[in-house]
Amino acid sequence: MEEIEQPSRNNLEGLKGWLNPSRYGWERISYWFQRLTGVFLLLYFIGHVYETSTIVNGQNAWESFLELTQTVWGHLFLILVIGACTFHSANGIRLIFTHSGIGLGTPGRPDYPYSPSSLNYRQKSGIWIALILSAAAMYYGFNILFGE
Amino acid sequence: MNNTDSINEDKIVLKVYRENRGQKSGAHYDRFEVPYKKWTTVLDALLYVKSYNDPSIAIRYSCRMAMCGSCGMKINGIPRLACYTKISELETSTIECEPLSNFPIIRDLVTDFSLFFNHHKDIQPYIQSNEGVETDTEKKTFSFYQSPEDVDRYLQFSYCIKCGLCNSACPTAGTDLRFPGPQALAQLYRYYADTRDESKKRLDIVDDRHGIWRCHFAGSCSKVCPKGVDPALGIQLLRSYMLGISKDNKELAKKIEINTDKDNNSN
Numbered sequence: 334m335e336e337i338e339q340p341s342r343n344n345l346e347g348l349k350g351w352l353n354p355s356r357y358g359w360e361r362i363s364y365w366f367q368r369l370t371g372v373f374l375l376l377y378f379i380g381h382v383y384e385t386s387t388i389v390n391g392q393n394a395w396e397s398f399l400e401l402t403q404t405v406w407g408h409l410f411l412i413l414v415i416g417a418c419t420f421h422s423a424n425g426i427r428l429i430f431t432h433s434g435i436g437l438g439t440p441g442r443p444d445y446p447y448s449p450s451s452l453n454y455r456q457k458s459g460i461w462i463a464l465i466l467s468a469a470a471m472y473y474g475f476n477i478l479f480g481e
Numbered sequence: 482m483n484n485t486d487s488i489n490e491d492k493i494v495l496k497v498y499r500e501n502r503g504q505k506s507g508a509h510y511d512r513f514e515v516p517y518k519k520w521t522t523v524l525d526a527l528l529y530v531k532s533y534n535d536p537s538i539a540i541r542y543s544c545r546m547a548m549c550g551s552c553g554m555k556i557n558g559i560p561r562l563a564c565y566t567k568i569s570e571l572e573t574s575t576i577e578c579e580p581l582s583n584f585p586i587i588r589d590l591v592t593d594f595s596l597f598f599n600h601h602k603d604i605q606p607y608i609q610s611n612e613g614v615e616t617d618t619e620k621k622t623f624s625f626y627q628s629p630e631d632v633d634r635y636l637q638f639s640y641c642i643k644c645g646l647c648n649s650a651c652p653t654a655g656t657d658l659r660f661p662g663p664q665a666l667a668q669l670y671r672y673y674a675d676t677r678d679e680s681k682k683r684l685d686i687v688d689d690r691h692g693i694w695r696c697h698f699a700g701s702c703s704k705v706c707p708k709g710v711d712p713a714l715g716i717q718l719l720r721s722y723m724l725g726i727s728k729d730n731k732e733l734a735k736k737i738e739i740n741t742d743k744d745n746n747s748n
Contacts, residue, residue, distance in 0.1 A: 339500065339508040344592070346582040346655035351699075356559050357650060360700030364652065367697070431698050434721030440637045440674075443709025451714035452700050 360452055363460040367424050370417035377414050408478040415474040420467035427459035492516050493568055495526050497538060498579040501588050510577075511535065517568045523576060524552050524563035527590075539589035547707055550644030554590050555579040560646040560705045581649040596658065597645055600665040604687065606672060609680040625677045625734040638671035638715050640708045647702035647712050659691035663702035666693055667712035670719040676734040684723055693720055 354365035388395040401407055430436050431451075436459075438450030495515045500508040513534050515526045524542055531538050542552040545564045552563040557577055568576060584592035641664060648654045648662040661669075669687060672678050687693040696716050703713040721727040 336507055336509045340586065342585060343658065344580065344582060344584055344586050345658070346652070348656070350582065350655035351652040357699070357701040357704045360698070360704070361652075364697060364699035428698060431717050432720055433724060433726040434718045435726075437714050437717055440634055440711075440714060440718070442633065443637055443640065443711070445709070447706070447709030447711075449700075449703035449706070449709070449711040449714065451703050451711050451717065456700070 358452070359457055359460050363424055363463070366420055367428070370421040373417050374414070374421060377417075411478060412471050412474045416467045416471040419470040420463050423463035423466045424460065427456070427463065431456065491518075493526070493573075494575040495523075495530060496575055496577045497527070497530065497590070498577075499538070499589050500580075500586055502586070503588070511538075519567070519569045521568050522564050523556055523561075523566045523568060523571075523578065526568060526576070527563060527578065539587070539591045541591045548642060550642035553581050553644040553646050553649070555581060555649070560649040562644060562646070562707050565707050581645055583649050583651070583654050584645060592645075594643075594645060597643075597648060597662065597664070600661040601643065601668060604661065604665045604669040604672075605680070605683065606668050608672065608675060608677050609683075610677075611679045611681075622739050623736040624739050625736055627676055627734050631676045631734065634676075635671045635674040638667050638674075638710055638712075641668060641671075641710050641712075642708055644707065646705045646707065647710075650701035650705045652699050652701065653695050653697065657691060657695060660695050661687060661692060663696070663712035663716060666696065666719065667702075667710060667715035670715035673719060673722070674731075676731060679733060684719075687719075688723060693723065696720070 351365060351368065354362045384398055387398045402411060427436075436453075436455045438453055441450070492514050495513045496510045497513065498508070499511050500506070513530045515529050517526060522545075524540075524545060527538065527540050528542075531540070540552065540554075540563070542564065543549040544551070547562050547565040550562070553560060554563055555561075555578070556563065556566055557571060557573060558579075560581055563578070578590060580586045580590050580592045584594065584597065587593050643664060645664065647664050647667075651660075651663050653660050654662045666687060669683060672680070673683050693716065696713075698713060698717060700713050703711045706712060718727070722729055
């Protein structure tokens, strides 16, 4: 007998559900990335507002805070921001179209083996384009921040 | 290939989730060795275990042919119908059967569908007529003319067997009990798209912050649907109407009054 933790009364997957994107294909991974980058960018935005607000304490306070981003770790963090921003924007545009019913195909009589038209090649292409754009932006950012 | 290999090939380990809150026994897995052929389904394996190993395992099943939607469970972590999943297709030596996520567990693999069906009822899943055909005192009955194109707009969504797999896979349904879930939302689109339906208030039912707007198009519902219903498509199309991007230019089906009892008697 293998004892395990008893689930809650409603047996909801909760955060565990969306923290494990590996079971349902690229669309679920894209959903996971979109949420993850959204939360990350929100935290960055709060930090960014705090960072820029230090200028009211004078030039020295501003410059000493700015030095934090001039380290290797600071640069790596900014590269992540660039990647997250690019993916969130590109994938967000794809989602604006899908939420508007565009690019999903039309309802029809399903034939076995079923292939959902909403998970068609246009959606997969959109996800891959967002990922590639994100990687390219990160590469460009890396060259700017670490280049001579 | 020696004899030992061939014996190993024909058996799998079935790992079954067990939980009985009535007896306050803790949740655990029981393991059973089950022989199988290439056509054996997971439901067959569970019934074998019930017959020869442990009759106390609770499972819900009925038609054994993916029509009733009773035997939904998580098989190797993914919501599937046990009668529709062949052991040979899973290509693993251990098969893990768990109750559907996002549904309260009654016992072992049996889950409570009360909330699921309540959400389904909330979207008023029936044809509505402004003229009140059903309550007409003269008992007039009509036939509706629908072209094949009219039928194609909703037929796909009417294949739903209410197995609950889509709600179990949905990440939003896993965090919000008030979210109707992909099944109910797709059914709302099914009736909305039907040219026989004259309801003007149908969309208001899900125009809520816990309603359709909480769908973020993860697509998992369509991925696990065993009938090709594609709930994600229905939800996005419904949303496009609610946003006003798709124009609601539905032409209601032409009604043709058919013979009443009085007419039949005179004939």
